[in-house]
Amino acid sequence: MTPDELYALLPTVIRRRDAEEGGPLRALLTVVAEQVAVLQEDIERLYDNWFIETCDDWVVPYIGDLVGYEILPGIAAALSDDTSWGTGLSAVVVPRRDVADTVVHRRRKGTLPLLEDLSSAVAGWPARVVEHRRLLCVTPSVRRLTSEAGAVREGAAGGGLADLRSPVALDRLGGPFDGFARTLEVPRAGSARRPGRYGIRSVGLHVWRLRPYSVTRAPAYCLDRDRACYTFNVLAIDTPLFTAPVPEPSSFHVADESNVPGPIGRSALAERLNDYYGPHKSLCVWTGPDDPVPLDRIVSADLTGWRYRPRAGQVAVDPVLGRLMLPPGTAPAHGVRVTYHYAFSGDLGGGEYPRPEPAPADGCEPYRVGPGGDHGSIAEALEHWQAAKRAHPHKAEAIMEFTSSDVWAELDEIRLDAGDRLTLRAADGVRPVLRLRGRYGEDRGRVLTITGPRGGPPSEATARIVLDGLLVTGGCVRVRGGVERLVVRHCTFVPGWELEGRGTPLAPGAPSLDIADSPVRVEIRRSVLGTVTVAGRAGREPNRVDLCDSVLDATSRDATALGSPNGSPAHIVLTARSSTVIGSVRARAVDVLENCLLHGEVRIDRCDRGAVRFCWLPPDSPTPPRFHCQPEHSRAEERVVLRFAATRYGRPDYVRLADTCAEEIRRGGDNGSEPGVWRHLFEPQREDNLRTRLAEYTPAGCDAGVYFAT
Structure with missing residues (x-):
């Protein structure tokens, strides 16, 4: 109801008197109308809140209570806090899909495929269930063991010899698809101290926590043109290729290798090439502008050391290292393009995943750069924008949108005038790469300089720039002059500028972002950056970095x-x-450090301002007052040590906490999850929720355990 509609409900005599006195009652009803609109919207939502498919998040636990859905101990108190709804905690500990399927799951209780569905519904993790007791060694009858070949065949079903001539079976050794027979293990699968796997009652649920991310029709990096050696990753590093999972045909199907986002082995690619290769599958290769390389020309090979020599017409692919090779001397002049999938923990940095985009200003049409766009290069688009500004000064806002996952190497400077608003962003479903120099070019990396207007006081700096969805490699982004704000969203500035084949940085510690004598305020969100340096003067207002x-x-x-x-x-x-943060942090002052992992020295000059909450940092660091920070809070500095699964950019488990990390760190955030960049994944809560559901739905007489495949 609008304020005018509410005002019209008053008697005419009241409205006349209100008009004579200047309309104070109308002004009051304008405020009341805002709350009436909120109440009216809530009334309209009442019907939707009757159904689990359309209800609000806060209603899901109440509907779950009606069907007897069990909430984890301690979670009910957390959900009673109003702040928990904005953090996404409720959607993790009380999944809408799991509540909706509660009755159906109870009807299927005791069936093994149900456990896979539970993992997907409760934790959002693809899974495969394995009856490990079927893989235990048994003593076969002498009458059945007629030959060595028969023993090998028995081994495929359990209780026999392993076939060492099967490379596919050997690649699966120790994983979720391992079919070799094992001896009995005494520890239970569900033991909290030392879980076993191969027991008489053991049922294992193998889950994949890493997610597959696609790179579509991107240029492969040519390492040696004469020998036609390429890497799938445009950064010229070895990247293991992962499966793009396909849905299971039914709810009674047990997942196989095509249904989970696991790494692709060389033998598996050779055996099931048709399942992995194709334009809309796990990987694909183009050596021409139109059709991909035919299936019969693809061969799986070990390209370690580039010793393999493909035959004429063949394309050798190594999915373990993410390499491909053509016959020597046949590298196409226009390059090779590839589609592949890599694994990562979540939506972070430059990638093809969906990104929320802020609404542009009215009448601001993007300058589309690349195939299907209006401009062939970013420099051309910037020139058109500058010309449009000179003709129409009100066109100070512009959006440069890259339409493909190509490499753009011509951009070295962006000049902004007072009042400019410039956005460089990737279109939906692409990951453009800004290469600031060629890999084998000059010794010093090039710099992308963003220059604002000069000469005015810092208070008059009004130019703004947004970088969104980009991958920047080969150098440094430098900001100088009168730039008011720099926003970096969903971007990757490769740490160390460039990487060698195994991920070693070529310029360790070199700055990825350099603020050179500019009053700019820097906002970095969902991004990966190397070193950030700020050259400010003590007599000036300090820069703000968020x-x-x-x-x-x-x-x-x-x-x-x-x-x-x-x-x-x-x-x-x-x-x-x-x-x-990997490395030391040295700043004049902080407002707040909250839910962070600071793996290096922390030195704050002004310790009388700000606060540090729910962080891990070296205990001897000079900082403002700390609250619930590790390892001080646990008083176990030798045990509560920060451990990462990997700290090299390019690894699938980059900056993930190791599974052996102390529980005080894994659950040290203010929401019970881990601090750091993966706090929003709520992985400890997902694991607890999954184990609770397994205890409820595991078949009678079985002991279920959770094993992490990735």
């Missing part, structure tokens, strides 16, 4: 991740939430 759900990686904990170019504390005020 870090949220991001990674700063100086490539070593002894290097500087955030500071000034000379290594002293930067003249900034830092705000960091749910972020992971």
Whole structure:
């Protein structure tokens, strides 16, 4: 109901008197109308809240209670806090899909495929269930063991010899699809101290926590044109290829290798090439502009050391290293394009995953750069924008949108005038790469300079720029002049500028973002950056740096991740939430450091301002007052040590906490999850929820355990 409609309900005499006195009652009803609109919207939602498919998140636990859905101990108190609804905790601990299927699951209780459905519904993790007791060694009858070949055949069903001539079976050894017979293990599968696997009552649920992400028709990197050696990853690093999972045909089907996002082995690719290769499958290769390489020309090979020599017309693919090779001297002039899938923990950095985009200003049409767009290069699009501004000064806002996952190497400077609003972003479903120099070019990396207007006081800096969905490699982004704000969203500035084949940075500790004498405020969200340096003057207002759900990686904990170019504390005020920093942090002051993993020295000059909450940081760091920070809070510094699964950018488990990390860290965030950039995944809660559901639905007489495949 609008304020005018509410005002019209009053008697005419009241409205006349209100008009004579200047309309104070109308002004009051304008405020009341806002609350009436909220109440009216709530009334309209009452019908939708009767159904699990359409209800609000806060209603899901109440509907679950009606059908007897069990909430984890301690979670009910957390859900009673109003702040939990905005963090996404309720959607994790009380999944809508699991509540909706509660009755159906109870009817299927005792069936093994149900456990896979539970993992997907409760934790969001693909899974495969295995009856490990069927793989236990048994003593066969002498009459059945007629020959060695028969023993090998018995081994496929359990209780016999392993076939060492089967490379596919050997690749599966120790994994979820291992079919070799094993001896009995005494520990139970569900033991909290030392879980076993191969027991008489054991049922294993193998889950994949890493998610598959696609790279579509992107250029492969040519390492050696004469020998036609390429890497799938445009950064020229070895990247294991993963399966793009296909849905299971029915709810009674037990997942196989095509239904889970696991790494592709060489033998598996050779045996099931048709399942993995194709334009809309796990990987595909184009050596021409139109059709992909035919299936019969693809061969699986071990390209370690590039010793393999493909025959004429063949394309050798190594899915373990993410390499491909053509016959020598046949590298196409226009390059090779590939589609593949890699694994990562979540939506972070540059990628083809969906990104929420802020609404542009009215009348601001994007300048589309690339295939299907209006401009062939970013420099051409910037020139058109500058010409449009000169003709129409009100066109100070522009959006440059990349339409393909190509490599763009011509951009080295962006000039902004006062009042400009510029956005460089990737279109939906693409990951453009800004290469600031060729890999084998000059010794010093090039710099992408963003220059604002000069000459005015810092208070008159009004230019703004947004970088969204980009992958920047080969150098540094430098900001100088009168730029008011720089926003980096869903971007990757490769730590160390460039990487060698195994992920070693070529320029360890080199800055990825350099603020050179500019009053700019930096906002970094859902991004991966290398070192950030800020050169500010002590007599000027400090720069503000806001870090949220991001990674700063100086490539070593002894290097500087955030500071000034000379290594002293930067003249900034830092705000960091749910972020992971590898390297030292040196700043003048902080507003708040919250839910962060700070793997390096932390030095804050002003300790009388700000707060540090729910973080892990070295205990001897000079900081503002700390609250619930590890390892001080647990008083076990030798045991509560920060351990990552990997700290090299490019690894699938990059900046994930190791499974052996102390529980005080894994559950050290303010929401009971881990601090750091993966805090929003709520993995400890997902695991607890899954184990609780397994205890409820495991077949009678069985002992279920959860095993992490990735």
